Amino acid sequence: MATRQTAGLARLMRAPAIILLLIWMIVPLGMTLYYSFQNYNLLNPAAISWAGWFNYQYFVTDPAFMAAIRNTLVLVLGVLTITVVLGIAIALLIDKPIWGQGIVRILIISPFFVMPPVAALIWKNMIMHPSYGVFADIARFLGLQPVDWFAQYPLTSIVIIVAWQWLPFATLILLTALQSLDGEQMEAAEMDGAGAISRFVHLTLPHMARAITVVILIQTIFLLGIYAEILVTTNGGPGNASTNLTYLIYRAARLNFDIGGAAAGGIIAVILANLVAIFLMRAVGKNLD
Amino acid sequence: MARASSRRSRIGYTIAAWVVALTLFFPILYTIITSLKTEQEAISGFSLIPSFTLSSFEAVQTQNNYWRPFTNSVILAVGSTILALIVAIPAAWAMAFSPTKHTKNILMWMLSTKMMPAVAVLVPIYLIFLRTGLMDTRIGLTVMLMLINLPIVVWMLYTYFREIPGEILEAARMDGASLKDEILYVLTPMAIPGIASTMLLNVILAWNEAFWTIQLTTTNAAPLSAFIASFSSPQGLFWAKLSAASVMAIAPILIMGWFSQKQLVRGLTFGAVK
Structure with missing residues (x-):
C-alpha cells in the first residue's frame, strides 16, 4: 500500500520535468521539419507553399554548404587536437608537486568562465588586432610585419580562440582522472624498471582513456554549435572562409529570411549531431550501471 | 642526493x-x-x-547604460536556475529514491535533448517569439534558458541524490518518521550541498549563454552576453572602455567559477567523471 502510494507520488514528481522536455523536444523539432518542406520567406510571408525536397536540394548544393561542412570539421578537429594534447600535457604538469598549485589551477581554469562574446572580443582587440594587439607589438619588437589575423587566417584565429576557451575544461577533467591513478601501481612499474615514457603509455594513458573519450564527445557537442565567436570576429568571412554550419543556418534564417532553407539546414544539423550523440550516450551510459 | x-x-x-x-x-x-x-x-x-x-x-556605466544588461543577466541567470530547480528537484528526487525500470531510459532521453543543436530549432523558436510577443522579454528568455539547462540540472541532482544512502531512510522509517519528517529532517539537509553545487554551475552556464540571448533580444531584455556582442562593430567601444565592460561582465562569474571547479567536472560530464 505504502509503496503504491510512493510510486504514484514519484510519478507525479517526475511528470513536470518529463512533460516540459517532451514539449521542448517535439514541438520545435516538428515545426522545423514542417518548415523544411515549405517555400517560406519572411520578406514575402504570404507566398507560403509546399516545396517538397527543394529546400534540402538548395541548401546542400549551395557552394557555401560544402565550405561550411569543411570549416565545421576543421574547427571541431583543430580544437579537439589542441585541447586534448595540451590538456594531457598540462594535467601531467600540474599533477606534479609544485608550489602554488591552487593558484595555478585557478589561473588555468579561468578562460572557461569567460563568456564567448567577451573571449572573442578580447582576442580580437587586445591580442590579435593588427595595429594595437599584443601579437602586433611582439611582431614589431622582432622587426616583423604584424599579421592581420582575421583577414589572413580567419579560421585559424577562431580555432585559437575556441581552443583557449576549452583547454581549461579538458585540463580539469583529465587532471581529475589523473588524480585517481593508483600510485602503488606506478611505483611497482618504476621498481620493475619501466621508463617514464613506457609508464605513460602503458599505465597513465589507458587510465585516462575514459576521461579523454568524455572530453572529446562533450566538446564535440559544444564545438558543433560555435556561434558567438564567429559573429563578433569575422562574421563568417572573408567570403565563407570562417562560416560553420551553425553560422550558415543562422545567416539563412536571420539575414536572408529564408525560413524553409534554414529549417532544412537545421534538420541536417540534427542528423549530424545525432551521429555524434550516439557515441556519447554509449560512453556515458556505462556509468549508470 | x-x-x-x-x-x-x-x-x-x-x-x-x-x-x-x-x-x-x-x-x-x-x-x-x-x-x-x-x-x-x-x-x-x-x-x-x-x-x-x-x-x-x-564611462561605460554612464554612456552605455551598463546597469540594464547587468540587471538582465542577474535576473535571467538566477531566474532560469530557480525555475529549473523547481521542476528538477522533484524529478531527480523521484528517480533517485523510487527508481523504476524506465528511470535509466528517461535519464538517457533527457540527456539526448541536450544533443539537439540550438540552431536546428532557431526557426521555430524565433517565429514563436515573434508571434507571441515574447521577443526581447525577460520572461521569454528566462523560460528558454531554463529549458536548455534543465537536462543538466536533473542529471546533476540525480547523481548527488543517488549518493544519499537509502539505509538512512529505512532507519528513519523504522523510528516512525512520516514522509514529511523524512523529507524535512533527513533528506533535505543531506541534499542541500548537491542542490547548491547544481545551482552554482547552472548560474554560470546561464550567465555565459550567448546563442539564444543574441537571437531573442534587442535592447530591452538583452543580458551582458548580447550587450557585449553588439560591440563587435567598429563604431563600438574604445579599447579601455571595452576592457572595462568585459571585466565587469566576467568578474562575478569568474569568482563563482573558481569555487565550483569540482562541480564543473561533474556537471558537464553528466557524472561520467568525478
Whole structure:
C-alpha cells in the first residue's frame, strides 16, 4: 500500500520535468521539419507553399554548404587536437608537486568562465588586432610585419580562440582522472624498471582513456554549435572562409529570411549531431550501471 | 642526493607550471590592466603598468547604460536556475529514491535533448517569439534558458541524490518518521550541498549563454552576453572602455567559477567523471 502510494507520488514528481522536455523536444523539432518542406520567406510571408525536397536540394548544393561542412570539421578537429594534447600535457604538469598549485589551477581554469562574446572580443582587440594587439607589438619588437589575423587566417584565429576557451575544461577533467591513478601501481612499474615514457603509455594513458573519450564527445557537442565567436570576429568571412554550419543556418534564417532553407539546414544539423550523440550516450551510459 | 634532485625537479615543475598558467591567463590579465588605462594609454603600445584610472568603468556605466544588461543577466541567470530547480528537484528526487525500470531510459532521453543543436530549432523558436510577443522579454528568455539547462540540472541532482544512502531512510522509517519528517529532517539537509553545487554551475552556464540571448533580444531584455556582442562593430567601444565592460561582465562569474571547479567536472560530464 505504502509503496503504491510512493510510486504514484514519484510519478507525479517526475511528470513536470518529463512533460516540459517532451514539449521542448517535439514541438520545435516538428515545426522545423514542417518548415523544411515549405517555400517560406519572411520578406514575402504570404507566398507560403509546399516545396517538397527543394529546400534540402538548395541548401546542400549551395557552394557555401560544402565550405561550411569543411570549416565545421576543421574547427571541431583543430580544437579537439589542441585541447586534448595540451590538456594531457598540462594535467601531467600540474599533477606534479609544485608550489602554488591552487593558484595555478585557478589561473588555468579561468578562460572557461569567460563568456564567448567577451573571449572573442578580447582576442580580437587586445591580442590579435593588427595595429594595437599584443601579437602586433611582439611582431614589431622582432622587426616583423604584424599579421592581420582575421583577414589572413580567419579560421585559424577562431580555432585559437575556441581552443583557449576549452583547454581549461579538458585540463580539469583529465587532471581529475589523473588524480585517481593508483600510485602503488606506478611505483611497482618504476621498481620493475619501466621508463617514464613506457609508464605513460602503458599505465597513465589507458587510465585516462575514459576521461579523454568524455572530453572529446562533450566538446564535440559544444564545438558543433560555435556561434558567438564567429559573429563578433569575422562574421563568417572573408567570403565563407570562417562560416560553420551553425553560422550558415543562422545567416539563412536571420539575414536572408529564408525560413524553409534554414529549417532544412537545421534538420541536417540534427542528423549530424545525432551521429555524434550516439557515441556519447554509449560512453556515458556505462556509468549508470 | 635524492632529496636535492627532487627539490630541483620541483623547482623546475613549478616554473613550468607558472609559465603555462600565466600564459593562459594573460588575455584576461591584460584586459584587466587595459581597463585601468586611459584610452590614450590603451593604444600606445604594450605596457603592463596602467595609470589605475577608473574613468573607463565610469564611462561605460554612464554612456552605455551598463546597469540594464547587468540587471538582465542577474535576473535571467538566477531566474532560469530557480525555475529549473523547481521542476528538477522533484524529478531527480523521484528517480533517485523510487527508481523504476524506465528511470535509466528517461535519464538517457533527457540527456539526448541536450544533443539537439540550438540552431536546428532557431526557426521555430524565433517565429514563436515573434508571434507571441515574447521577443526581447525577460520572461521569454528566462523560460528558454531554463529549458536548455534543465537536462543538466536533473542529471546533476540525480547523481548527488543517488549518493544519499537509502539505509538512512529505512532507519528513519523504522523510528516512525512520516514522509514529511523524512523529507524535512533527513533528506533535505543531506541534499542541500548537491542542490547548491547544481545551482552554482547552472548560474554560470546561464550567465555565459550567448546563442539564444543574441537571437531573442534587442535592447530591452538583452543580458551582458548580447550587450557585449553588439560591440563587435567598429563604431563600438574604445579599447579601455571595452576592457572595462568585459571585466565587469566576467568578474562575478569568474569568482563563482573558481569555487565550483569540482562541480564543473561533474556537471558537464553528466557524472561520467568525478
